Amino acid sequence: xxxxxxxxxxxxxxxxxxxxxxxxxxxxxxxxxxxxxxxxxxxxxxxxxxxxxxxxxxxxxxxxxxxxxxxxxxxxxxxxxxxxxxxxxxxxxxxxxxxxxxxxxxxxxxxxxxxxxxxxxxxxxxxxxxxxxxxxxxxxxxxxxxxxxxxxxxxxxxxxxxxxxxxxxxxxxxxxxxxxxxxxxxxxxxxxxxxxxxxxxxxxxxxxxxxxxxxxxxxxxxxxxxxxxxxxxxxxxxxxxxxxxxxxxxxxxxxxxxxxxxxxxxxxxxxxxxxxxxxxxxxxxxxxxxxxxxxxxxxxxxxxxxxxxxxxxxxxxxxxxxxxxxxxxxxxxxxxxxxxxxxxxxxxxxxxxxxxxxxxxxxxxxxxxxxxxxxxxxxxxxxxxxxxxxxxxxxxxxxxxxxxxxxxxxxxxxxxxxxxxxxxxxxxxxxxxxxxxxxxxxxxxxxxxxxxxxxxxxxxxxxxxxxxxxxxxxxxxxxxxxxxxxxxxxxxxxxxxxxxxxxxxxxxxxxxxxxxxxxxxxxxxxxxxxxxxxxxxxxxxxxxxxxxxxxxxxxxxxxxxxxxxxxxxxxxxxxxxxxxxxxxxxxxxx
Ligand SMILES: Nc1ncnc2c1ncn2[C@@H]1O[C@H](COP(=O)(O)OP(=O)(O)OP(=O)(O)O)[C@@H](O)[C@H]1O
Numbered sequence: 001x002x003x004x005x006x007x008x009x010x011x012x013x014x015x016x017x018x019x020x021x022x023x024x025x026x027x028x029x030x031x032x033x034x035x036x037x038x039x040x041x042x043x044x045x046x047x048x049x050x051x052x053x054x055x056x057x058x059x060x061x062x063x064x065x066x067x068x069x070x071x072x073x074x075x076x077x078x079x080x081x082x083x084x085x086x087x088x089x090x091x092x093x094x095x096x097x098x099x100x101x102x103x104x105x106x107x108x109x110x111x112x113x114x115x116x117x118x119x120x121x122x123x124x125x126x127x128x129x130x131x132x133x134x135x136x137x138x139x140x141x142x143x144x145x146x147x148x149x150x151x152x153x154x155x156x157x158x159x160x161x162x163x164x165x166x167x168x169x170x171x172x173x174x175x176x177x178x179x180x181x182x183x184x185x186x187x188x189x190x191x192x193x194x195x196x197x198x199x200x201x202x203x204x205x206x207x208x209x210x211x212x213x214x215x216x217x218x219x220x221x222x223x224x225x226x227x228x229x230x231x232x233x234x235x236x237x238x239x240x241x242x243x244x245x246x247x248x249x250x251x252x253x254x255x256x257x258x259x260x261x262x263x264x265x266x267x268x269x270x271x272x273x274x275x276x277x278x279x280x281x282x283x284x285x286x287x288x289x290x291x292x293x294x295x296x297x298x299x300x301x302x303x304x305x306x307x308x309x310x311x312x313x314x315x316x317x318x319x320x321x322x323x324x325x326x327x328x329x330x331x332x333x334x335x336x337x338x339x340x341x342x343x344x345x346x347x348x349x350x351x352x353x354x355x356x357x358x359x360x361x362x363x364x365x366x367x368x369x370x371x372x373x374x375x376x377x378x379x380x381x382x383x384x385x386x387x388x389x390x391x392x393x394x395x396x397x398x399x400x401x402x403x404x405x406x407x408x409x410x411x412x413x414x415x416x417x418x419x420x421x422x423x424x425x426x427x428x429x430x431x432x433x434x435x436x437x438x439x440x441x442x443x444x445x446x447x448x449x450x451x452x453x454x455x456x457x458x459x460x461x462x463x464x465x466x467x468x469x470x471x472x473x474x475x476x477x478x479x480x481x482x483x484x485x486x487x488x489x490x491x492x493x494x495x496x497x498x499x500x501x502x503x504x505x506x507x508x509x510x511x512x513x514x515x516x517x518x519x520x521x522x523x524x525x526x527x528x529x530x531x532x533x534x535x536x537x538x539x540x541x542x543x544x545x546x547x548x549x550x551x552x553x554x555x556x557x558x559x560x561x562x563x564x565x566x567x568x569x570x571x572x573x574x575x576x577x578x579x580x581x582x583x584x585x586x587x588x589x590x
Contacts, residue, residue, distance in 0.1 A: 084262035086454025129203025193224030302331030336517030437462035
């Protein structure tokens with residue numbers, strides 16, 4: 001996908017479209033149920049009113065109909081959300097629109113013209129841009145270089161690129177859409193929110209009139225999310241059309257003019273936010289009521305399981321990514337770490353899980369100094385790990401689920417006898433994981449690469465939670481996971497906590513990390529800038545802390561965000577005495 005995209009040549013700049021905003025909300029009929037009829041409503045009287053019409057799209061993979069006669073009508077100048085369970089077919093549909101897949105049936109109509117896209121280059125030429133969840137920017141290059149990259153490859157390599165013109169065009173785009181982005185800034189120095197704007201600028205620079213965003217708020221702070229909404233408003237006010245994939249229901253109801261729900265590859269209707277709510281959307285997607293709250297009961301904690309003291313980790317350039325961090329996690333406790341990606345949490349977790357050795361500091365696990373232990377030894381001792389990057393660390397993509405189910409656990413006694421793997425047992429175990437964690441399609445022999453992102457994630461979470469661990473290190477366990485499965489993963493985490501498992505949870509989902517954690521640390525530029533009881537901090541305050549801004553006072557006037565030396569349950573305690581979590585509020589329900 002990346003290579004094809006980066007090769008694409010397009011025109012430069014873009015003119016404001018002719019559409020108008022605000023009308024989509026009243027034009028769309030409510031989808032009444034799981035039929036495609038709701039989508040073929042009065043939404044867009046004529047095809048020419050639509051920026052995008054995906055008409056009867058069917059796309060099959062071996063054994064799977066990913067899109068089954070799907071109809072998607074997106075009015076020009078509107079924001080359109082695409083919702084659906086994991087594996088419902090959202091990515092496939094957008095990949096059809098972006099020229100990555102050719103559908104077996106159906107028409108792709110962009111701006112009133114039927115198109116046959118052979119590649120993303122064709123889609124870009126037709127004014128369709130895609131902003132992926134993982135930004136495709138070169139950190140060491142400037143904004144302008146990133147934007148020009150791929151746009152004029154021949155001239156670029158011939159060093160004849162007209163930098164002044166590119167800078168001027170970027171500034172013009174920034175003025176037009178109200179972006180505060182400096183073309184000469186180095187991407188590595190920009191916040192995640194600004195990097196996302198660079199991606200949007202890149203698409204606009206190439207002439208995009210339709211922008212497809214894949215889970216655009218997954219890595220943003222609440223403040224950055226508000227900024228993104230402003231950007232979307234500005235883009236649509238000038239006639240651009242936005243389609244975004246999301247699992248966050250409030251995002252769909254808040255930011256979209258219309259919401260199309262996919263279910264099992266079919267369209268389950270298009271609704272307008274005024275005529276729906278989060279519970280209704282969840283039910284339409286999942287086919288059952290979903291509890292959107294987390295109930296965390298108070299727990300009595302046990303002995304300290306993990307203890308990290310004065311951990312310092314340098315990144316590959318020798319710069320301190322983590323500076324002198326201290327914390328403990330006890331049995332039966334969830335310690336959360338909240339932070340914007342790139343603030344040292346990845347390096348800290350790598351040190352804890354044995355993927356790298358800290359440059360300074362000590363890690364103990366069940367009382368033993370494991371600072372120099374290999375990853376294998378830590379796994380054998382009972383440490384589970386849900387990694388942040390499921391492709392790089394979570395799964396071996398060309399392996400099927402049976403093979404992936406015992407990754408890191410091949411020597412466990414239930415799977416191996418005399419050094420030989422007992423594949424029958426492994427297969428039974430895989431079937432259990434697939435069933436319990438609702439991995440779809442339920443095919444243990446399918447390669448990991450053929451599963452949708454959310455289903456891959458559910459499988460990894462299942463494998464790691466069901467290892468019988470004493471410590472679970474879970475980084476973004478529900479990223480890309482739909483509401484129904486997120487509910488299940490949260491429940492399972494709380495069950496593990498109930499059983500006395502120590503849990504270290506890293507998440508950029510603030511509602512999740514607040515609701516699940518017994519104690520919460522905020523990491524910023526490699527340090528814990530605050531350690532707090534999650535009940536004593538609002539989501540907004542947490543967002544500010546994550547952006548490095550200290551919260552001065554709470555409603556009673558006392559300080560709520562003092563800098564702490566580290567995260568220990570209670571200074572003065574040995575850490576081995578029992579303590580009740582969440583005792584201040586008698587449990588949480590958020
Ligand atoms: N390259 C592929 N090969 C085989 N099957 C595929 C391929 N890509 C997708 N599928 C299947 O098509 C179906 C739809 O997948 P898709 O990725 O579109 O879902 P999604 O709605 O985007 O899910 P998620 O929310 O998990 O990202 C799934 O059953 C998936 O396993």
